Amino acid sequence: MIPKTQAGMENKKTKILKAALKLFTKYGFRETTTSQIAREAGVANGTLFHYFPTKDDIIETLFLLCSLNAESYYRRGLENYKSIKGKFMQLLHNWLNFALEHTEQYLFINMYLTSSYLPQDEKILVFSEFIEKIIEPGERQKLFKDGPPELILEVTCNLLHILIVHFLNNRQKASDPEYVERALSFIWDSVSNPHALSHK
Amino acid sequence: MIPKTQAGMENKKTKILKAALKLFTKYGFRETTTSQIAREAGVANGTLFHYFPTKDDIIETLFLLCSLNAESYYRRGLENYKSIKGKFMQLLHNWLNFALEHTEQYLFINMYLTSSYLPQDEKILVFSEFIEKIIEPGERQKLFKDGPPELILEVTCNLLHILIVHFLNNRQKASDPEYVERALSFIWDSVSNPHALSHK
Amino acid sequence: MIPKTQAGMENKKTKILKAALKLFTKYGFRETTTSQIAREAGVANGTLFHYFPTKDDIIETLFLLCSLNAESYYRRGLENYKSIKGKFMQLLHNWLNFALEHTEQYLFINMYLTSSYLPQDEKILVFSEFIEKIIEPGERQKLFKDGPPELILEVTCNLLHILIVHFLNNRQKASDPEYVERALSFIWDSVSNPHALSHK
Amino acid sequence: MIPKTQAGMENKKTKILKAALKLFTKYGFRETTTSQIAREAGVANGTLFHYFPTKDDIIETLFLLCSLNAESYYRRGLENYKSIKGKFMQLLHNWLNFALEHTEQYLFINMYLTSSYLPQDEKILVFSEFIEKIIEPGERQKLFKDGPPELILEVTCNLLHILIVHFLNNRQKASDPEYVERALSFIWDSVSNPHALSHK
DNA sequence: CATGAATGAGAATTCATTCAT
């Protein structure tokens, strides 16, 4: 995730971010103190504030970095699919892979988006593209159940999250493509219109 | 006739719990301080600790009370249904009604179960009965999708929560029995085995 | 100054204010830390913040109290004088007496009004009455030199301050009424119009 | 020809001093941080400490430099006057001119001498010459009011400061020689013995 | 039972200063 550029200089910043990522996902935002982060990172307390003026800055920076990394995942292979359902399913796979390969980052994004630590309006909508490219076109094709796109998004994200947590706790099952496929289809089944002719 | 002193005693304890419930659900566990609770309850700071040795005790007590109240709701009318699906759907209705009538209590239970304020292992499993009475029998009848009962439970609870929040924000829709029925069926659709003959 | 009411309750608050008054006048606002004040007052660090939410609150409270005390001094005997000059001179004596009897309080007021620690606009004009009752009427009678009333006030206050500091460092001279009278007349000489017939 | 390296060296030192002078007079000693000074000077944080081992060193150096500059002003034209009053008045004009032409330097000297940032005993008496050459001889001639020379000095400096601030805020008035003359005479009137025959 | 003053262990943050390069 965080670039490991020219040694020394970025090193401490990286260490701080790594420590923060680890502790935040383990204990929560408020439960993690800046001195814990500094200690875990092996730097002095003041060093942390040399790089990040406030605790919130660490959180925002982490969110930005994790989002960028996630983005590089969730676009993958979308062009291979013409159908909405194909794109939808691919996106679920992409998120799952991201979560499997960058578990802390995935958990951090989830924490950030659901936390009450930060005011709602500061949260960037990472999923706007998902709505624009998949849900709204899908609705025009009557592929999804009736209801506001936000609700479809909510249901999708939450079900996906549950399944992701399931796979994180049972990593061996994540190696079985068939099992994964079946699990992820539940999501489509939940939000798609059963009467639609979704001729894949 | 209830003796005055005892009434008084219960009064303050109750006031504290009510204040805590209100503030916790509004601002979160860490964001609510014990002195805020005392002020809201109209009692002295020390009085709060007379009844509850620690802040966590208030939270635990509230969870217990809310759980008991919830329990009295979610058993309602279950005996009217023989089929697993009937019981399952009734249970969803019960939770929804509980949330509509005791919104703060419902939100508190949800907060408690998802919060990182308390270590995971302290959280009591409120839904064990749900698993024993509905999911496990249902699985034996192949009514549910394959997967561990905990996963079915998780999916059910999360979808239900999303819908409940939707209804809390759109209370007038909650008065339309047909709309409610349709919304809650999505949950059954998500977790039930489509190939099962669920002849109610 | 600070009321010593019913023992215990006010005690700590009083101790804190006394300690703050002493340290602020000795070392300045920024140079005095809240823990120094707490230590000097013999109370715990948190106790200080139990009574005063912020450091600035201590300063504001002290200023208010000192101002009230000063007020009770600088009105004394003014009614005995009909002439502007008589009132003017009496006021100088009153301030001097206040400074001699409540040195720290006088120094605190002076610090507060000249400090850059607090934003200008928060400073209450303690001398508005002086301008209204003495300088402006005096100007209408052409008793003072030409110039904005604020400048007359400034010169008066500054000269007075210099003399007060002189007397604080040479207290025995303050016991010589003649010497005091002569010293304070310098101020009148500086700001009064030499051509005016100030027939006392 | 000035060697490049040396020029560079002086350059940075000068930049730091200029930046410090600007910021100190604008915000105060404690309110100005060393990194603000470095930033304003356009040098690295460490560079500042290469030239000045401590923050206080910057302040002391500035005071020395400003004092030297002031000195070059306040001696000007003194030799044209034989009388004490003539010299006294010339000195006031010199200070005023210094303040008008080097406002920040004047304000810095004033700040330095009145600040509680530095312990009293570190403050050097800049005005010893004033006392030796003007006040003490003047007192022997009974030109000044009775009182210790330090008091005469204090009164003079403070009144002068008030007037200087007045002129800094009303620079157009400083261009009117007659107005200036009248304003500065107030000072002489305040400290001089009215019974003395000050036949210039 | 009830009070609320008192506590003190941290919390986030600041900043003059150091030091390796």
Next chain:
DNA sequence: TATGAATGAATTCTCATTCAT
């Protein structure tokens, strides 16, 4: 000489908890 990353002691302030009354 010049840099700027790194430091850590100190600062203001928070808050769950205690305790004498």
